[in-house]
Amino acid sequence: MSEQVLIVGAGPTGMVLALWLNKLGVKFRILDRAPGPGTTSRAMAVQARTLELYQQLDLSETVVKQGKLGMANNFWAGGVKKATVELGELGKGLTPYPYMLVFPQDRHEKLLADRLAAAGVTIERNVEVLSYQDLGTHISAVYREVSGEQKTIDAQYIVGCDGAHSLVRKGLGVDFPGGTYDKVFYVADVEASGPVIDGNMHIDFEKSDFMMVMNYAEPGLARLIGTVKAADDADLKAMRFEDVSQGAMKSLKIDVHKVNWFSVYRVHHRVASTFHKGRAFIAGDAGHIHSPAGGQGMNTGIGDSINLAWKLAAVLHGEATEALLDTYDPERQTFATKLVHTTDKLFTLATAEGGFANFFRADLFPAIIPLAMGVDFTKSFLFHAISQIDLNYRESPISAGSAGKVKGGERLPWVSIDGRSNFDYLPMTWNVQVYGSASPALTDWCKRKSLPLATFPWGQEYDDAGFKKDAVYLLRPDTYVAFASKDQAVEKLDQFLESKGLMPGGSLKS
DSSP states (O other): OOEEEEEEOOSHHHHHHHHHHHHTTOOEEEEOSSSSSOOSOOOOEEOHHHHHHHGGGTOHHHHHHHSEEOOEEEEEETTEEEEEEEOSSTTTTTOSOOSOEEOOHHHHHHHHHHHHHHTTOOEEOSOEEEEEEEOSSOEEEEEEOTTSOEEEEEEEEEEEOOOTTOHHHHHHTOOOOEEEEEEEEEEEEEEEESTTOSSSEEEEEOSSOEEEEEEOSSTTEEEEEEEEOOOSHHHHHHOOGGGSOOHHHHHTTOEEEEEEEEEEEEEEEEEOSOSEETTEEEOGGGTEEOOSTTSOHHHHHHHHHHHHHHHHHHHHTTSBOGGGGGGHHHHHHHHHHHHHHHHHHHHHHHHOOSHHHHHIIIIIHHHHHHHHTTSHHHHHHHHHHHHOTTOOOTTSTTOEEEETTEETTSBOOOOEETTEEGGGGOOSSOEEEEESOOOHHHHHHHHHHTOOEEEEOOOHHHHHHTOOTTOEEEEOTTSBEEEEESSOOHHHHHHHHHHTTBOTTSOTTO
16 A cells, blocks of 8 residues: 555644654655645744644744744733733743744744655645545545546545544544634734734723734734624624724724735634544544634644654554554543633633623733732743643553653653753654663663663753653653653563553564
8 A cells, every 4th residue: 555644634733744754754645625825824822842842843943933932911901001911931941942932824834834845745735535434454535636536545544634624523423522602703914003013912801892912023914813793604704804893903003004814703612522533533623623712722733743643653664553543542632622621711711791801801800910920930830831831641551650750641851951951862763861871781772672862961950850860761752751760670661662562663563
């Protein structure tokens, strides 16, 4: 069979999956109904955990360079600025990327598409997958080319990165429970001027209106997000930017010169009951859709792709049994469910109506937030909550052990000493790290297994981060700790790998 994986959908989720599979030597095709990358800036935020994972694709520096960081968040009500919160480096000491980064999705998608093209990967555009069957030994999919001709493609696995109306999810026959919020929103990318078109973020709480202003890296470009009072779908389809309430815009003295994109939408919150069945998988919006609170949706989809990519590669290369693929659903669906519940609460609070809700947003919240953000604990809590660095797989079937404060299933803590970071030694393969000295037996074991071994001379910084001196940390290709051991007994490492059906660097087929 010529193709190992068929990727349906070439948004950020699908393209990151393709980049990883290409790096890992997996044969695939990626098909998309659209004629090209997105031209609108739907998702704006790139979280710290995504940037950490992008290091392995050599993407992080480019995204940071092209994005906008270091913004202040300003809260307004009735045309009066009530509070300013300097976001700055909220996560200093926790990650190489301790800030909130704005990088519009249209530019994000273009960057990913360019990287795929540079790697010799062709995204097959204007191609629609019509149906597929899981035949047990492989999947068979029917697709239609732009000419109208229908063709069939066989592959060992199919991954649906095809959005909220996913054909692949529907083919799985799984539920997509959740709901739709009552409020309707508009989003507009504009060229504008005014005191709030200043490179920062602004949120205006009017009694009957709401608007957020997010500025791009380029002066004069901004995204506006606000509420819409239209009642039915017919009104929404016919709505133009000129039709939305101008109250908040007038209050903030925004002068819009040109509207580059305008859309009206209802906000949904849904999570599929499973992300995997047989030889079919779903990722990104095909499996979970969120409120915009916290900028989590796209980042979660990218995390799905990376989690799945290395597992598919390991099974296809004979370095793991198919049981490894069964860990994708409990790891990612569990996280998505928890995340949707959290963003749902935040979004409901932010958009609630009524006298007390208005008082809380316009008066009480702006008074409290500057005081709270002056406390290091609050800043750290906020960063942990939105950056996704706290995401863990402690309950995963392929997580075990602990050493110091670090447990199997957790993200590897980041430490940088004199410019040397432990994140600089994270290949897209299984690998081992030791903080202290590696024994000859462990060194030999890593050589025999063809596993990279990185050692770091012990220092107080590693103790502060939760590591234990001379302990062994076996890392997955996606930089999460799979197994942690207080000692360097290689028998424990062998036992862990054998019990999980893993043979990194080897082959179960031999």
